[in-house]
Amino acid sequence: xxxxxxxxxxxxxxxxxxxxxxxxxxxxxxxxxxxxxxxxxxxxxxxxxxxxxxxxxxxxxxxxxxxxxxxxxxxxxxxxxxxxxxxxxxxxxxxxxxxxxxxxxxxxxxxxxxxxxxxxxxxxxxxxxxxxxxxxxxxxxxxxxxxxxxxxxxxxxxxxxxxxxxxxxxxxxxxxxxxxxxxxxxxxxxxxxxxxxxxxxxxxxxxxxxxxxxxxxxxxxxxxxxxxxxxxxxx
Numbered sequence: 075x076x077x078x079x080x081x082x083x084x085x086x087x088x089x090x091x092x093x094x095x096x097x098x099x100x101x102x103x104x105x106x107x108x109x110x111x112x113x114x115x116x117x118x119x120x121x122x123x124x125x126x127x128x129x130x131x132x133x134x135x136x137x138x139x140x141x142x143x144x145x146x147x148x149x150x151x152x153x154x155x156x157x158x159x160x161x162x163x164x165x166x167x168x169x170x171x172x173x174x175x176x177x178x179x180x181x182x183x184x185x186x187x188x189x190x191x192x193x194x195x196x197x198x199x200x201x202x203x204x205x206x207x208x209x210x211x212x213x214x215x216x217x218x219x220x221x222x223x224x225x226x227x228x229x230x231x232x233x234x235x236x237x238x239x240x241x242x243x244x245x246x247x248x249x250x251x252x253x254x255x256x257x258x259x260x261x262x263x264x265x266x267x268x269x270x271x272x273x274x275x276x277x278x279x280x281x282x283x284x285x286x287x288x289x290x291x292x293x294x295x296x297x298x299x300x301x302x303x304x305x306x307x308x309x
Contacts, residue, residue: 075149076128078177080106082202086240092118093129095134113137120146120162127158134161145191147198151217152309155187155210166191169210171217173224176202184208185218219303226301231256 080089084106092111093099103110103142111118121141127134127148134150150158150172158167168187175181181203185195192207199205208216237270238248262271276282289295 075172075174075176077102077106078174078181079126079128079149079172079202081107081177082179082181083176083198086201087198089114094133109259109262120164125164131171139163141260145194147195152214168195169213170195170199170200171213171221172202173221175224179203182220183207184213184220186210186213214306215302217309218302220306222309223302226298 076167080091080102083089085164089108090111091099091103091108093102096110096112096118099110099112102108115138116136117138117140119140120143123143125143125146127146127150129136129150131150131153134153137161141163143162145166145168146158146162146164147168147170148158149169151171153170155167158164158169166188168185169189170185171185172181172183176183179202181199181206183199184201185192185193185199185205186208187210196205196207207214234252234255235245235248238251239245243251259271264275272286276286
């Protein structure tokens with residue numbers, strides 16, 4: 075996720091990247107053409123800075139923070155605003171949950187935190203897509219839908235591609251069909267409800283209806299309900 079964010083933000087903001095492993099940070103920065111920031115004793119001076127936390131939650135305690143930041147933006151899963159405030163000093167605190175589409179500026183980022191910084195938070199994260207403002211209590215569900223679901227969609231895409239190959243298409247042709255399907259469907263979904271899209275290609279007794287009936291038989295919708303719930307409960 076850190077790589078996706080840096081990729082999406084680097085054209086708009088000057089980014090300094092730091093972490094626990096200097097060699098990995100250097101490689102990261104060389105790949106993305108951003109600037110490394112090396113630390114002494116894992117101590118970071120955040121005075122007046124805008125800080126974007128992208129480490130694993132367990133790694134947050136590996137760092138010492140000096141000074142008072144202007145704003146802390148955290149994408150750390152399950153780390154509350156209260157926990158952030160206990161870890162480092164800042165004028166404002168924002169939790170954010172983007173997704174990997176940030177790398178192509180198509181992320182949907184859920185935000186919550188200090189309302190005084192809402193406008194600035196929208197400015198930052200709208201530069202990599204779109205943003206919505208939520209109550210913190212809804213963040214686990216937003217994480218499941220916005221942050222985890224790209225993996226679910228990738229699984230759907232993989233399954234469709236493999237289905238095409240199983241029944242006779244070359245992998246190249248099957249992949250191209252599914253890639254184009256996903257990119258076109260995203261635009262349609264912005265204009266129409268999913269039910270209307272489904273009905274628009276589902277004529278009575280037709281091939282689409284037979285396929286949908288089979289998905290219903292195997293309880294695909296329930297599988298997604300359970301997947302989202304499992305992700306929500308661990309967020």
